[in-house]
Amino acid sequence: MPFLMAGDPDLSSTRAALLSLQAAGADLIELGIPYSDPLADGPVIQAAASRALGSGTTPGRVLEMLTGLKGELQIPVILFTYSNPLLNRGMEAFCRDAAAAGAAGLVVPDLPLEEAEKLSAIASDHGLDLVLLVAPTTPADRMGRIAAASRGFTYLVSVTGVTGVRTNLESRVAVLVQQLKAMGPTPVAVGFGISGPEQARQVRDWGADGAIVGSALVKVMAQAYSQQGDIAAAAGQFCTQLRSALDA
Numbered sequence: 001m002p003f004l005m006a007g008d009p010d011l012s013s014t015r016a017a018l019l020s021l022q023a024a025g026a027d028l029i030e031l032g033i034p035y036s037d038p039l040a041d042g043p044v045i046q047a048a049a050s051r052a053l054g055s056g057t058t059p060g061r062v063l064e065m066l067t068g069l070k071g072e073l074q075i076p077v078i079l080f081t082y083s084n085p086l087l088n089r090g091m092e093a094f095c096r097d098a099a100a101a102g103a104a105g106l107v108v109p110d111l112p113l114e115e116a117e118k119l120s121a122i123a124s125d126h127g128l129d130l131v132l133l134v135a136p137t138t139p140a141d142r143m144g145r146i147a148a149a150s151r152g153f154t155y156l157v158s159v160t161g162v163t164g165v166r167t168n169l170e171s172r173v174a175v176l177v178q179q180l181k182a183m184g185p186t187p188v189a190v191g192f193g194i195s196g197p198e199q200a201r202q203v204r205d206w207g208a209d210g211a212i213v214g215s216a217l218v219k220v221m222a223q224a225y226s227q228q229g230d231i232a233a234a235a236g237q238f239c240t241q242l243r244s245a246l247d248a
Helices: 009-025 043-054 059-067 084-091 093-099 113-125 139-148 171-183 198-206 217-224 232-246
Strands: 004-005 031-034 079-080 106-107 130-133 154-157 186-191
Touching: 004 009, 004 084, 004 217, 009 031, 009 059, 009 217, 031 043, 043 217, 059 079, 059 093, 059 106, 084 093, 084 130, 093 113, 113 130, 113 139, 130 217, 154 171, 171 186, 198 217
Parallel strands: 004 031, 031 079, 079 106, 106 130, 154 186
Antiparallel strands: none
16 A cells, blocks of 8 residues: 655646556555644655645645546545644545545544544545554553454554654564454554565565555655656556565
């Protein structure tokens, strides 16, 4: 599951990149809505959000772009946003508009579990899955509540900290994957720190159902942009390498 920031460097590039990732074999796509205070994001994705905001990207424009892809984009898109933009628009209105645009689900990393349980019901009414996050520091009892409330899949954060490319994944992630899978049938996807095929294969071998690759892809796209290259093609090539490694 690749992650990219909507509007980085502009929404026309995002549109092309989404279609390129689909053609390259992505199963789902996590699409970030840029926000000025991205607490869970490391420097690469923070920079992407700044570029997107600088180009005039707003939640409304992101949903308009997504609406324009109906009939072309066939794989599920999970919107990644923070609480403030969501609450500013209103939970009900945001879920209604996201579903109308063709989104399949939501990730809201800074939303407390108690509020997430409320949002999950609203999202479900509009046909959206609210994906909840589990961190390495999450207590077992709370992990069980999160696993029970999460829809679509449970997002397992592989590190204590923000997003970013890392060389090695902590071995305790393997234990967390198995704990989550023992709590119910909801698939488990691992993100934060997966930089390429080696880490993706590793989390697959640990039993995870999905690997979320964000900062590494965003970095590749940023490099293509700085070199005046084809951003969508660079994204597709990166995804093809991941897909080939996982299918080998």
